[in-house]
Amino acid sequence: MNIWLAAALAAIVSLSAQAATKVTPRVERVTFEKGADAVEFNQSIQGPLTAQYRVSAKAGQILTVDLKPSNTSAYFNITAKGADYALFNGSIMGNHFMGPLPADGEYTVQVYLMRNAARRNEVANYNLSLNLSPADASDSTRPFDQTLELQGIRFHVTTEGIDDHRVLRISPQGLETDNSDFTRPLTGNVVRAEVADLDRDGSPELYVFARSPGRGLPGELVAYSANRKKSLSEIYLPPVSEDVEAAEGYQGEDEFAVVENVLVRRFPVYESADAGAGRTGKMREVRYRLMAGEAGWVLRRGEVIVY
Template sequence: MIARISAAFAVMVSLVANANAGVAPRVEIAFNNGAETVTANHSIKEPLAAQHLSSRLVDDAKNSIQPFDQTLELQGIRFHVTTALIDGNPVLYITPQGLEIDNSKVTHPLTGNIVRAEVADLDRDGSPEVYVFIRSSGRGMAGELVAYSANRKKSLSEIYLPPVSDNPKTAEGYQGEDEFAVTENALVQRFPVYDGADAGSGRTEKMRQVQYRLIPGEAGWVLRVSKVTED
C-alpha cells in the first residue's frame, strides 16, 4: 500500500515539474479493479483557490489556467474531462457516456489548473467514479477535489470531500499544498505540516496523509476519513 501511494505521488511530482516547464505530458496509468484493468491517458493540469484568495489572485489564476482534455473509462462508462472559457471565465466540464438515464455534462468554475484526473470504483459497487484533482501553487493554497459517482450506471451524483478544517486534529498545522491520489479502495490526501496556522509559521519536516473511504450520503456520496498518519 505504502509503495503504491509513493509511486502515485511520484507521478504527480513529475507532472507538476513538466507543467512548470510549459509541457503538457501524457502519462499512462493502469487501474486494476478486480478482473477489469483500465488504462487512462493523463495530461495536465489545474488548481482551485483556497478559501481566502483576493480578487487579484483569482484573476491571476484565471489568466494562467492551462487547457486540459482527457478521456477516462472504466466498467463501460466513459468520462470526458475538459476545460473551456465561457464569457472569459474558465470552467471544467465532465461529460459522461454510457449511463442508462442521464449523460448530461456537468460544469464547475475554475480558478486554477487540473493536476490530474482518475477513474476508480472505491466502494466496489460495480459503478465507477471520476476524480479531478485541482491545486493552486504557493503556500496557503488549498487543493480541491471535483468528483462524481455513476449511480448504478444510470446518472451522476456529486461526491463531497469535507474540508480539512472540519477535523481540528487533522487541520493542525495545515496550510494547503495538498496532493491527491487514488490507491486501491481509498482516496489519499497528503500535505506538509506547519508549526502553526498563521502566515509566519515555519514548515516542519512532517507530511500528513489522510485516507478516505467512499460512503453513501444524504444527497449523494461522501468521502469519510478512515486513517490519518504522519511521516
Template sequence: MRTLLIITLLFLFTTSCTTNEKNEKDTSVNNSSGDYTSTIVNHSIETESGMLFTLTEERVTNSVSNISIQGMNFPNSNDIINIDQTDPIEQFNVMDLNDDGYEELYISQRTPGSGAYVKLIGVSSNRDNSYSKIYVPSVSENDELSEGYMGHDEVEFTRKDIIRTYPVYKEKDSNAHPTGGVRTVKYELITGEAGYILNPYMVSNE
C-alpha cells in the first residue's frame, strides 16, 4: 500500500513539472514574438481664449496610431476629427499663426524608421464658434521643398512661427551622409477657397 502511494505521488509530481515547463515555454514564445499591446494616451490643451482641444492617440503598433481630435467649449461644433492608420504623434501646440486673436492646434507626427519623416496636422478655430481641419500640403506637393528631401526633419513651434528644417540630399548621397546643406521652411496660415491652408511662405537653403 505504501509503495503504491509513493508511486502515485511521484507520478503526480512528474506530471505537474511537465505541465509547468510547457506553460513556461509557451509564454516565452509569446513574449519573443514581437506582439505589441495597443495603448491609448489622452491629452488636452487649452487656448488663451478658453477653448479646449482633447487629443486621443491609440498606439496600434510602434509605427501606427489612430488619432482623434475634439474641441470643447465651441458653441457650434463638437465633431470628432479622426485620422486613422497614421504616424505617431511627436509633439503638439496651440498658437495664433494668422494673428486673428484665435489660436489653432498644431500636431507634428514622425514616421519611425531611417527617414524619420515628419507630417503636420492643423485644426483651426473659426472665431471660437467652431473648428475645422487645416489643409496641410505635403512636402512632395512643392517642387522647391521636395528637391533633395529624404526626411530627418525637425519641427519647432515658436510663439508666432512653425519652422521645419531638414538636410538636403544630392543625387548620390547615402541616407547617413547628406551633402546639400540644410533647408529651413517657415509656414503661415492663409485662407483658401475651402478653408485654411498651412502655407510654406519662406524657404532658405544654407
C-alpha cells in the first residue's frame, strides 16, 4: 500500500513540475504606424520560450517576414488563426517568407528554438522584420538596385525605364571570360534577388523575382548560372501551365524563394482556373532542383505540397 501511495505522490509531483516548467509564449500584437507598412523587432528568446507576433490582414495582402537570428537553431512559423496546419514552416523553408495571404483574419508569426537547442536552454537574439503590403503593392515605379556576391562573383541588379518599358539589367563582375551586361524586359516589378549554388558545383547562380499586380498574373523569374565562373547562361523555368499537378487551381500571384538547395514557388490555390473562381484558403508549394539540360540549365520540378 505504501509503495502505491509513494508512486501516486511521485506522479503528482512530476505532473506539477511539468506544469510549472511549461513556458507561456510572449505575445505581441503587431500594429503599423500611420503611413507605414513595415515594423522591426530586436528581441531574444531562451530555451522553450517562444515569441508570437499577431498580425491582422486581408485576403490577398502580401506578407513579408525576414528573421535574422544569432542562433542557427532559431526559426519562425506562420499560422492562420484557427488553422490546424502552418502556412509556413521555417525549419523546412528557411528564414524568409513573402506571399499573398489566403484569407481575411489573424496570422501569428511564431519565433522559436528547435527542440534540442531549447532543451539546452540556448539563447537566440534576433531581428524580425514584418511587412504587410496591399495586394497590388508590386505595382511600383521605384527602381530596384542591389548588389549580391557569392563565391567571388558579384552581381549588380538594377531596373530602369527605357521607352516607357521596365527593363532589368544584370552587371556581373569576377567572371573569367565574359562580364558583359544582360538586359531583359519585365512585365512586373522586381521585389527581390538572391544568389545561391543550388547544384553545389562551386559556381553561383542569380535568381531575380518579379511580381505583377492583380489576379491571374504569374510571378516572373529571371535566373542565370555562372558556368564554371567563366560566363553567364540563362536558367529555364517551365511555366506552371505545362504541369497538370501544379496547375490545378492556379491563378498566378506567385512568390519565389531559395530554400537550402531548392527553388520554391508558392501561390494561393483557387477552386478552378476560371476567372470567377474563389480561393480555397490553401497554398501550393512547388519545389525545383537545378539540372543540366540538353541546351542549358533547367529547373526541374520535384515535390508539390498543398497546405
